[in-house]
Amino acid sequence: MNSIQKEIRSKTKSLSIVIPTYNESKNIVKILDSLRVALTRDMNAEVIVVDDNSPDGTSKTVEEYANSKNPEYPIHIVRRENKRGLSSAIVTGIEHAKGDAVVVMDSDMSHPPQTIPKMVEELQNPDCDIVVASRYVEGGSVSGWPFKRKLISKGATKIAQHGLGIKIKDPMSGFFAFKKHIVNNIKFDAIGYKVLLEILVKAKDAKVKEIPYNFIDRTTGKSKLDLAVSVAYLQSVWKLYRYGKSVKTNERRASVHFLSKAGRFYTVGASGLLVNYIVSFLFGAVLSNLWYLYATMIGIVFSMSTNFILNKVWTFEDRTFEPKKTLIQYGLFLGFSGIGAVFQLLMVYGLVELRHVNYSIALFLAVAVASVGNFLLNKKWTFQEKVWS
Numbered sequence: 001m002n003s004i005q006k007e008i009r010s011k012t013k014s015l016s017i018v019i020p021t022y023n024e025s026k027n028i029v030k031i032l033d034s035l036r037v038a039l040t041r042d043m044n045a046e047v048i049v050v051d052d053n054s055p056d057g058t059s060k061t062v063e064e065y066a067n068s069k070n071p072e073y074p075i076h077i078v079r080r081e082n083k084r085g086l087s088s089a090i091v092t093g094i095e096h097a098k099g100d101a102v103v104v105m106d107s108d109m110s111h112p113p114q115t116i117p118k119m120v121e122e123l124q125n126p127d128c129d130i131v132v133a134s135r136y137v138e139g140g141s142v143s144g145w146p147f148k149r150k151l152i153s154k155g156a157t158k159i160a161q162h163g164l165g166i167k168i169k170d171p172m173s174g175f176f177a178f179k180k181h182i183v184n185n186i187k188f189d190a191i192g193y194k195v196l197l198e199i200l201v202k203a204k205d206a207k208v209k210e211i212p213y214n215f216i217d218r219t220t221g222k223s224k225l226d227l228a229v230s231v232a233y234l235q236s237v238w239k240l241y242r243y244g245k246s247v248k249t250n251e252r253r254a255s256v257h258f259l260s261k262a263g264r265f266y267t268v269g270a271s272g273l274l275v276n277y278i279v280s281f282l283f284g285a286v287l288s289n290l291w292y293l294y295a296t297m298i299g300i301v302f303s304m305s306t307n308f309i310l311n312k313v314w315t316f317e318d319r320t321f322e323p324k325k326t327l328i329q330y331g332l333f334l335g336f337s338g339i340g341a342v343f344q345l346l347m348v349y350g351l352v353e354l355r356h357v358n359y360s361i362a363l364f365l366a367v368a369v370a371s372v373g374n375f376l377l378n379k380k381w382t383f384q385e386k387v388w389s
């Protein structure tokens with residue numbers, strides 16, 4: 001794409017405003033009224049209200065409004081049977097959106113519609129894909145929230161910033177706009193409230209701009225943010241964290257992966273020598289009446305066990321400890337070590353006696369072949385991985 005084409009493509013020509021509602025019949029009229037003032041004709045806007053069958057008849061209120069007040073912009077109502085959460089309502093709204101830009105906002109007048117034109121204007125910039133209306137950049141603020149709610153919001157923000165590497169100041173915002181094509185390939189989890197966070201993580205190359213706004217707590221009706229929503233937040237952060245990790249590992253080439261595991265396997269092997277030596281020495285020294293060969297055997301068993309645990313947890317990243325499976329793995333691991341030892345003996349013998357190779361070279365070759373074989377066998381059979389991965 002040349003720069004002119006990019007410029008043309010980056011201009012958004014139509015706008016969908018997604019408003020999720022649950023029991024907001026008192027607020028929705030106010031927000032629809034103020035949108036009439038905020039939206040201009042050239043924005044080419046539609047409004048999509050996503051209502052989860054609110055018992056207070058919110059969708060009926062919207063329908064009457066659309067029919068009687070004759071607004072300048074079309075209003076669509078998407079009705080869902082059950083209350084399925086804010087994020088999922090927003091995702092449904094996005095699916096119905098026809099605009100090439102989308103604005104998401106609450107219906108309780110906490111998100112001032114006067115901010116929308118500024119958001120749309122920022123989106124016209126080719127270097128901007130997402131505009132976040134932010135409480136925490138200079139000029140932004142929160143009014144009407146008790147200390148506790150402010151603290152929770154800040155805590156959740158810190159978790160997102162440190163846990164998920166999010167750079168912006170207000171990733172918890174429920175008020176944002178984006179070019180619709182950036183979410184085309186996203187598979188949403190849509191858990192709880194934080195759909196913006198999910199977009200920021202999954203559309204990771206998108207360019208984000210924050211602009212300030214003043215959040216005003218609702219004066220009518222109740223917040224729907226309860227304990228379940230907070231728990232859902234932690235769940236969604238965990239899922240996004242796992243998502244981030246899986247994207248990173250997929251990007252890595254198999255060769256890099258393979259070598260990194262081999263490196264870990266050999267490091268564990270070296271640590272085993274040390275464990276072997278120290279444990280054998282301690283048993284021999286402390287229990288002075290213990291036969292030195294017994295002490296050596298204890299050292300071997302001990303180091304094989306630490307090798308197994310380290311390889312399981314660290315080298316092959318297998319953190320399930322289901323007893324039966326772990327025992328079978330342990331058995332296989334010991335078995336392969338035994339086979340490796342016997343192989344090594346035979347190979348040294350063969351090279352020295354039959355081929356007249358110098359002992360130190362024979363030993364080196366045998367150790368190398370046995371340990372590579374050991375790595376591959378354990379990778380494939382003990383930890384059930386593809387060999388080249």
Ligand code: GDD
Nearest residue numbers: 020021022052084085086089106107172173174223224225
């Ligand atoms: N359809 C549908 N289904 N709508 C819902 C549901 C649901 O299950 N749950 C909540 N909503 C709607 C509400 O009717 C309201 O329009 C909007 O989602 C926000 O709900 P509130 O309960 O008012 O949330 P809040 O004020 O505590 O928090 C909001 O503002 C924060 C700051 O921007 C949310 O937008 C948060 O995500 C945001 O962090």
Ligand code: MN
Nearest residue numbers: 106108110218
């Ligand atoms: Mn609210």
